Amino acid sequence: MARRTPAGAELTRPAPAHWPGLNERVWVEVQMPDAFGGEVVRIPTRIEDAHEGSLVVAAPSFRGDLHVVAPGLAVAVCWAGRRGQSRQEFLLAEVVRRRVPAWDLAPCSDVVVEQRRRYARVPASGGVHLTCVHGDPLAAETDPDDPLEEPAVQARLLDLSEGGSALSVPVGTWVRLGRLVRLSFDLEGFGVDQEGQVVRTLDSLETDRLEVVVAFAEPVAAADRLRRYVMQTQIRQRRGGDR
Template identity: 90%
Template sequence: MARRTPAGAELTRSAPAHWPGLNDRVWVEVQMPDSFGGETIRIPTRVEDAHDGTLVVAAPSFRGDLHVVAPGLPVAVCWAGQRGQSRQDFLIAEVVRRRVPAWDLVPCSDVVVEQRRRYARVPASGGVHVTPVHGDPLAAEVDPDDPVEEPTVPAQLVDLSEGGSALSVPAGSWLRLGRLARLAFDLEGFPVHQEGQVVRSLDSLEADRLEVVVAFAEPVAAADRLRRYVMQTQIRQRRGGDR
């Protein structure tokens, strides 16, 4: 299938070996237009394919995506590498409606390795108590006429980074895209309490559960402890032969 190249784009054909692998989790950064707040948003997704100088990622969902996403849109892709956080600028060449909707991305810069661990994610386990945040503007949309307080959601850690966490949660809970949430969990004997926003919701292998990704709000009070946990876990993985 022919690939469309956005007009005026100066492309850089980086070696695929520099890129994340198939099914690896990555983050895409999108600069929203002023009409949608003008902020840079960061959304997690995963790699679907990489071929002919094109990186294919599953199309992430976010507020305003139907109005913003189109061929030619510049995005940045970030992923955890062996030397630290890797980052590369891309342009969306094509929005493809496959079985899994995807973005075909063509690079327009070299890969830059940032020696930071904020975005590096490592497996984690343990229970999490998730409670709603007072003043969440989306809370009223659940049922504005129901005065019952939304319950605490019992969740399980899936992975963890300095900047966020993936959680396995029961299907049908109030946790959905855009909701604000407060996480409380134990990390190697120390309590962590952190607010964040649900930026991604994925189907789980278990029919009655979902996997949601919560991006932590700044400041991250436990940043040093989370960073140390990520580093120690990566060291253990490398010793065991895992990336």
């Protein structure tokens, strides 16, 4: 049966095969503006319709949605697949007002399959030297004339995966949600130097410290060594009865 675009034009071509199907559960991610905390909100929803060039999801509800939801809003859609979590970037084309309000989303990137092994996290320890990254848009809020003058931060490793790391940092530094950082640390005699972005912050049991999660930017130069470290640590844990 022919479907219509939001503008009313006939569209008979099917949805791409890699997209989730009708009524499947998905998650949408929206970057909130600084006025609403600046965090990335992740909200569950479901597929209402899909055809080539348009993915329609039930409109999710979240704090601040009335202020940020408008055509042109950047949205990421994530869903579970057989090869791992799939993710694709979209722009909100239209808010469809009907019995179930929906978002009509237009794709603006290819589908990326995030392999589960990239997120296997194992304990790690050691010092990490954190420096700011040239071109970080959030750095200008600190020192618009010379953001690279921000002092290096000495952090501690908490865990590692092929795709990122959890760190403990002192309270009150420039390391916060959304910041771009460069990590330099030693991993079993091998130097790792990797850029990433702070995607999560958590309170620490130590009142003078903060826990942050850094997602590594692609390409990950030390991916093979990180993968080997994760696998070897998992093997040691299983041998020791810690699963």
